[in-house]
Amino acid sequence: MALREIRTFDDEILRKKSREVKEITDRIRTILDDMAETMYHAEGGGLAACQVGILKRLVVIDVGEGLIKLVNPEFVLQEGEQVVEEGCLSFPDVWGKVKRPEHVVVRALDENGKEVTVEGSGLLAKCLCHELDHLDGVVFKDKIIEFTE
Secondary structure (H helix, E strand, C coil): CCCCCCCCCCCHHHHCCCECCCCCCHHHHHHHHHHHHHHHHCCCCEEEHHHHCCCECEEEECCCCCCEEEEEEEEEEEECCEEEEEEECCEEEEEEEEEECCEEEEEEECCCCCEEEEEEECHHHHHHHHHHHHHCCCCHHHHEEEECC
């Protein structure tokens, strides 16, 4: 595993749409492992591949319930509403309140190509929404309704 450089602020890759992963290979698994190591090192709760310069639909998340690695994640359900404070590893020292769904269900593949469903409320829902937005070139700053720092 290796630490990857986190792209920040005006890096144009953060605004690009990530491509679907066609085949899960050892290279994809290595990228996911590197992303997880990078996320933990930076003390974040999630990381999308574009944040480390890779335009593939890959996400890692850990909000204290264990590491989740997702390939080609997509929403199956979004319901409710919550206003939450967010930050982002790609926007150090920027914090703001964002409106997100309270509950989500996401379908994806795991690192071995097995279909998985992740259901989350509260913090996990917020993190899933935040990271899946990254895959479509949307950053949380676009959704801030009030800056908090």
